Structure formats: structure tokens, C-alpha cells
Amino acid sequence: MSFQIKEQPAVFDVCIIGSGAGGGMAAYQLSKAGAKVALLEAGGYFDPADPKYITQLKWPWESPRRGASTTRAFGDFDAAWGGWEIEGEPYTRKSGTQFDWFRSRMLGGRTNHWGRISLRFGPNDFRRKSIDGLGEDWPITYDDVKPYYDQVDKLIGVFGSVENLPNDPDSIYLAPPKPRLHELFIKKAGKSVNIPVIPSRLSILTQAINKDRGQCFYCSQCNRACQAYADFSSSSVLVIPAIKTGNVTLITDAMAREVLTDPATGLATGVSYVDKIKLTEHTIKAKVVILAASAAESARLLLNSKSARHPGGLANSSGVVGKYLHDSTGASRSAFLPHLMDRKRYNEDGVGGAHVYTPWWLDNKKLDFPRGYHIEYGGGMGMPGYGFGWGMENTNGKYPGPDGQMKPAGGYGASLKDDYRRFYGAYIGMAGRGEAVATADNYCEIDPNMVDRYGIPVLRFHYKWSDYERKQAKHMHETFEEIIHALGGVANGTKPGPENDYGLAAPGRIIHEVGTSRMGNDPKTSALNKYSQAHDAKNVFVVDGGAFVSQADKNPTWTILALSWRASDYIIDQVKQKNL
Template identity: 75%
Template sequence: MNPFQIKEAPVVYDVAIVGSGAGGGMAAYMLAKAGAKVVLLEAGGYFDPADPKYITQLKWPYESPRRGANTTRPFGDFDAAWGGWQIDGEPYSAKTGTEFHWFRSRMLGGRTNHWGRISLRFGPDDFRRGSLTGVGDDWPITYEDVAPYYDRVDKLVGVFGSKEGIRNEPDGHFLPPPKPRLHELMIQKAAKGIGIPVIPSRLAILTKAINNERGQCFYCNQCGRGCQAYADFSASSVLCIPAIKTGNVTLINGAMCREVTTDPKTGLATGVSFVHTGTMQEHTVRAKTVMLGASACESARILLNSKSALHPNGLANSSGVVGKYLNDSTGASRGAFVPALMDRDRYNEDGVGGMHVFTPWWLDNKKLDFPRGYHIEYGGGMGMPGFGFGFGTENMNGKYPTANGTMKPAGGYGSGLKEDVRRFYGAYVHMAGRGEPVPLESNYCEIDPDKVDKYGIPTLRFNYKWSDYEVKQAKHMQDTFEEIFHAMGAIPMGNKPGPETNHGYGLEAPGKIIHEVGTVRMGKDPNKSALNAYQQAHDCKNLFVVDAAPFVSQGDKNVTLTILANSMRTSEFVIDQVKKKNI
């Protein structure tokens, strides 16, 4: 008799995958195409951006029931972001004096429905930071190991960009990049004059059709809402839905994973236990192999909760490193008003859903007081105006220059207000740095001994602090932003962030950039890592982790392209090992 009344499925699947984002979605796609019978567990609901039930693309701001004054979603009423940093009934905590903000996505495709589509390859140096700098650790794999999979991912998902020949910003197989918009041309010219490169962005958006199943971008600048043409990459539309159409994938939505079940004699994974979020009943699916792609912190939580006599510290955790070395991208930003962009002619300047140009890391850290670099993302232009449109004249005593050189107060009401809004429309730029932190063992997540969520599953408690390295990096970002602003004749908005601002120089709180990695790190030494070079658990040969948890370090790049490439590589390894009867 089962005292918990757990309902076990009679079917034994070839593979059970937890999470349907970049890692889980790629694994489902690869394994289904290879003929494996897969059960895909997603804690959130079903989502297809082409289904009329979910379409929010091309709606006007005034169609929001709140007119944009408030929102039910973290990035706006219309964005494809189901979840957030705080979810009712799913708490988490932080140790005293520390801070971490944990974003959970609750939808098919996960965060890939609302990400920025920035698709940068890690470079050769990013895989060997320890040996190059003496700070941090090397990965057990090299760029050469991952490069063939980057190539295949580029061709599968579609990435635009340009060949630049930058050694640690490797080129890929690119579609044509969109032309820079006016503010981006100004940034490019100003930055070039002071020795800062600005090159075409590398985004997973189809500027050119690549197959009959996906359309071409029509430049509505609303990728974050989910593209009904499938012109941008989301795991839901490009990986999960095609995988399901093979007939080899059983998708279970509303599956909140509790633990990976294991055999009491061998310690091997036997399946996954989950609570159905609709019925609140516990279920177990059985599988020959288990792959976790639930996101870095959620995968760590599942493993730490998967305790047994043979795995007393949690599954894959004989080394004690599960949950440790958590790190998120650094982030700092600044905006500016550009007088030269006032009184612009109106035309459609939407473009793709994101920046058309960016700045890759361009300096030598050996000559700086922090050991890791960052890239710069640029915003601006005549996009769709939203709620709270401002004037950006704070540093000019609330006035702006007219055509005859006199200063005129901005704002007011009536016709004067309308005139000023039109005058300032499109006259702003924004810069955001996204950088690499140094992974620390002291930054971690662990099971909170006193709390469970509404499903009865023990929750996470975080311990995270930025080091001086990240604070100094943020200071460099702010100095660089101002340098570019001044070179283009822009007026920075507000006061320059100093050491007292946020976590230092405007540095965002840990977790706010939503790039967390590193909680189930890979490595050559089983005493110091949880996984091997193929993201396979040292302690459990039929368990794999395919999200960003295996990452040894962050890189000064966004992580999604590397998740996709690594998951593809791991999936092919699983297929090979099954054929050889090793798992």
C-alpha cells in the first residue's frame, strides 16, 4: 500500500525531461527526432504564440485594461511572460544580509518566450578562465568541443549577425542583420571615435525565411509577446511543438516536479515524481533516463530534494557542490536625452524586437582592476510609446533648446504638452551593460529547512553577494556609458550612479538579469563537480542536466545559445550511449 497515494504511470518512457525551455526543449526535439519515447514535464501551461488563444502581438497599449499603469505580468500585460520573481504559493528566501531574485517561468517554452533573443557564442577564453587568469575554474570542455553544435543550432534556430573576426566573440552562420536605426548610427559613430566597437547584433530572429514552417520577421518590434509567424526563436514554437508533432513526445503541463526517483539497490534514476498543479495530486512517471532542464536553481532544488539511502545529500551530490557556485550576469544601465534627435520626422522605426547593434567586450582585463568583461546593449528610437512617457530634461532645469537657441520649459498641459511629447518622441537612448561575474562557492542555493511551497515541496534559500570585482565592473560600465553619451552630444539623465547606488554604481541585484547558471557544475573531478563533460551525473549514469546549471562560468555573453548547443551535444551522447547499451 502506498501511504501517499502516489499515482504511478504504467508506461516506462525512454526519457523523462523536466522543463521545456532552451535545454529541455532541445533535448525533447533531438530525442523525439531520433525515435525515443519521451515524457516532457512542464510546471506551467501550454503556450503556442500562433494560437489565437494566446496572441497578444500587434495590440495597442490602450488595449491593456490598465493602460500600462500596472500589469499582471513582469514585462507588461501583453508579453509572453507567465511567471515572475514572485509567484503566489511558491516562496523562496535569502539568508540575512544577502539577496537573490529568482525568476520562475510557468509556460511551455519557459523563458525563451520572452527573452531578448541575444545569441552569442562563448569564446575560446570563456571555457578556460581559471588557467588564463588564475581566477575561477576551467570547463571540462573547450570551444572546439561545442563549436560544431553552435553551427547546427545557428542553422536550426536562425541567428542574424555579421562576420567580424573577433577571436573571443566567435562568428557563426548568420542571416542578414537589419540596418541600424538612426540612434544606433549615432551611437556607432560616436563610439568608434573613442575606440569602442559597435557591431551588428546577433539575435535569434529570422530576417530571412529558412524553412516552410516559420515565417520571416516583419519588424513589429514585439518579439517579447511571442511571434505568431514563428519568426523568432522560442523553444515552444521551434522545438517543443515540432517534437510533439512527431508523436514521440507526451507533454504533461502543470507538472511541478518534487524529485527524481531512484532504485534503492542501484541508485539509478527510475523516473520523476511531481504534483499536478491543477488537481494537487502526486504522480510518478517512470523512465529509463532522466534529463533536468528546469532552470539552474530549479534543477538544483530537485536534486537536493531527491534524497535516498544511496544519495543522502541529494542526487548527484556526493561532491557537495549542488547548489553552489550560483552566479547571474551583472547588469548596470543609464539613459540619456539626445537634443539632436528632437523634432524628428515620423516614420516606422520599429525594427526587430531588440537592438540592431551592440558592443562586444573590447578591452584587456589584465590592464583593469576587475577580471571579467561585459557587453553593452543599446536601446532607443521611435518605438511604440508606453505609459509614463517622460521628457528627459532633468539635467537642463526642465528646459530644452528651441530652434532659435532659446530655452523653453518642457511639459505643462493641453496643446503645449502634446507639442512637447511629439518633440521629445524618439530623442532618448539607453545603454545596459551585461557582464561576467566570478563564480564563488559562497554564492549558493540550498533547501530551506523550515519552508515548503503550496505543493508541499521544500523551497530554496539563497546566499548571494556581489564581490568587489563586480562592483568595479559596474563602475567601468557607468564611466563608459557617459563617455559614449558625451561623444554623441547626449545629456545623461539623472545623476551618475555612485558607490551608494543599488549594489554599487547602479549594479542590479543578483538574479535580476535572469541569467543564473552554475548550481550543478560540470568538471573532470567527481569530488569537485556534479557532472562530467557530457552533463551526465558522476553518481548516476542515467541522469543528465541540460539547462545552465552545468555551466562552470557565466561568460560576458547571454547564455541561451550555449544552453542549446550543450543540450544538443548531450542529447546525441545519450542516443549514442543507449545504442551502446551503456545506459
């Protein structure tokens, strides 16, 4: 497939690829500093406050398909345009391994849908090799990032409670919402078995922090993106304000092909992209190029940006681009709580996520796996959807009667409705999210035999869980059963065993992949320096999860935001010093 090359006459100060957490933060900070920014987004425009896009507060039966199917990975109303499979944008897997790659094609990327779990990495998370001998230490410490975490807290807002946990640093918190009934039971059960259950740490505004954003009204639908801007999405909190500075040129439906470089110096000169609607190719000229397309997509761009000066791909003289890919581990279990049957029905929606969670509480030196996990909880009386949400299907059609004997549930007609009412709100769920150990053998590379519909070579993934992750998942399930027992609950389903990796979700399914262009002090073993700047081309930066050396047992978004802000400050400083 060939395209007509159309040159963009302007030379931008910065071209940013991707408008999610990292790209949005860079656009916000650099545009405020006066830089002329071209922001490329592979998806369409999105503003959760625009009536054209609002799905918040719609009833299940307003779904175009009435629940029969969906055009989105998490349901018709979910603010995630994209998924693990996108027509015309394939990827492949190598040697029988599995990695499922989620792409979000919309302004703000995945931040429109995510759970808003906003956890700082702790001091130990930057020095794992020093602790357990596995992987590598980061070239920075918690103290280097702390000022940026603080600034992100103030700019975006996060609720929680001060707990003074050594490796789960406290943020500058807004007041957390009160636990709901099922969460009070979980707190009580956790206390009885010495498992901490504390207020969640979510970037949702329980109180207004400025005139541009509203306060959460507890509809519990943050996954639909908030029309009041009361939760954090890059589109509403960063990109749209950046556009209002007048310094950002947003180009949507722009699929980046490669970063262009100068043959003599090897420095970036701009970006080639395909207009997905017109199928024409264009060039953006820029003095600085920032990749923020997600860890795997940015690796794809770097690997596809080959030249005489960069024969293995841009920023890849070390050969590490694409390597050390790792996603959070994930395992889950649900349970039926007989004492919550026949609950009084009332509104307890709350925020779109759990009001409580369990941070990692044990010492891995005393366990048979090296890295920790946290636990996220679900339950309550949120609005059911089509075919799920009531929980009765999880009991194999039976429930304990007053005499303790299991009795049949369901049927049809009045009996079915009566049983649904009895079961509503009597279920809890828990999900572990843990740290995997980054290894060079988990990677993405360019598939030599396949291109996407735009003629761009696609990624091929190679990924396997190790015994570290399997043993961690085994421990998760032992913990889940301990909590369920303390709750007086009945675990649903069969406890996973070694035959299915102890219930580990497939790599990529937690959508936390990081590590494909990791930072480090040594250009021979890393792609970026401690400021997220490419060793091989000083005007190229990567500000998504690709820069991560390790994942931690926390969700990565808050660290992506902090490191992008840090890189932006560095870019501003280097421009002032005429080094860029």
C-alpha cells in the first residue's frame, strides 16, 4: 500500500504521540510553558461532558443491542473505544505463548475507562534487585519522584487515608467515601485474620478542587467517564485544558507509522502518520518527539523507526526495546454470603470502584515468591446489567435454606423473580493484582510477515508466566479463601490449581503492561536515561509505561503521570539551556 506524502509546513516545538496519562500530562505541562505542541491520537475525539458522548446514567435497556452483544470490550456504555482485538490492527504471538494486547482508540486513551486506582510506588519498588536479586533497580529513587507525586495529587485529586505504611506512601488526600455494607463485613473479616483493609486510593473528587471540575455524585459509573469531570480522565483533566491554551494542535485518527530522524545526526525530525479516515500519509516536523502511545505501541514505533544511524530501531542500540515486557498478575474469586440474603434494598452505589482495598501486608523474604500483590473488592447493590450482576448464577442454582440445607433457586416466573430479590446484594468478589518479575524473555518484536491495514508492520508477542507468578497466584487464592471463611461465606466455583496456573489471568488481560523501553544509567542495558530521554537520540522521550524498570504491586497510572511531569520539566529546562 502506498501513500502520498504531505508535508506539514509548521515545525512544532514538540510532537506527542498518544493522549493517555503520559501524553496528556506532557501536553498539559508543555503547552502551559508556551511550547507549540502537535498531539497525535490514533482514535477519535472524546469529551465525557459533550452530550454526543454521554452514556452516564443511561438504563441497561437503553443499550442499542439490549444486552445481546456489545461493540466495546466492557459493554456498550463503557468509555473504552477499542479492545484486545481491533479490525484491521492485528498482532501475533510467538512459540505458542499468549499475550492479549488492549488498545484504546480515543482521546484520553485508557484513562477514560480505568478504575482510577491511584497508588504511588513505594521506596522499595524502585530497588527490587537490591532486595531480592531479581531484575534491575531503577536509576531513580522514591525521593526523586515524590515531589511529582505530590504535584499530581494536587492537580488531579485523590482520596484516601493516611496510614503511614512503609512501602505504600500516603498521598495528599481528599476525604474517602464511607464503606458500604459489604465493605464493612470485609473490614471486619480482615481484622479477624490480620489482613489490612483500608480506604481505597482513587482519583475521584469527593469534594471539588477547582471551578472547572465538579464533585462526585456517587452514580458508581466512572467506567463510563464522568460528565462532571469528577474523576480523572486525561481527556477531560489534561488534554482539553491543554487545547484551551491555544498551543496544542490536536490531530485525531492519526496512526503513527515511525519517528523520522536526521541521517547525519540521528536526532528526531518529526513523525510520519497515516490519516485513518482518508488513508493518506502525513509528516509532522518537530524539534522534540515524545512517545506516549502505551508501552507496546511505543516499542512498535521505535522498532519500526529504522535508519542507517539506528539500524535496530530508534533508541535501540542496547537491543532492549520491546524486552522486559510485563503485565500485572491477576487472579480472582467470588463468594456468596448467606447472611446478606433478603437484604433491604437501598441506594449504596458510591464511587465507581471499591471504597476499601488491601495493600500488600507481608514480607516476601518469608514466602516462596518474591513480589507482592494488593486486593481489590467488589459487591453491593449496584445496578445489574443484562445476564449478570445478580450473582445467583454463581451458586449452581442452589442456596442454603433456614434449616441449612441447600435448596434449588431460580426456575421461571414469580419464583425466579423472588429468588433474584433474595440474592441481590449477597455477593462479594475479590481480585488480586500483583507484581511480575521482568525478564528479557518476555517481549514484543516486529512480525516480519504481517502489516496492518495501514501498511505498518505489526507486533509479535512472546510471554510466559514463571513460577514466581504462579506461586503468587496460589497465595492469592489461599488468602481469598481465608477471607471468605472469616466472612462466613461460601466460595463460588472450584479453587484453581496448578493445572490452570492457579487462576492467573492471561498476560495482558489486566492491561497494566510496562517495561518495553526501560530507563537506566547504562546505555548498553537500557533505552532511556533517568529523565525518560533516549540515550541514542536526545530529543526523543518515552513517557508511558515503557520506561518502567519494574511494575510494583500497584497500578501504574500515578507513576506514569509523575514521570511524564518530571520529563516535561526536564525538557523545559534543557530547552532553556539550549541543549534541545
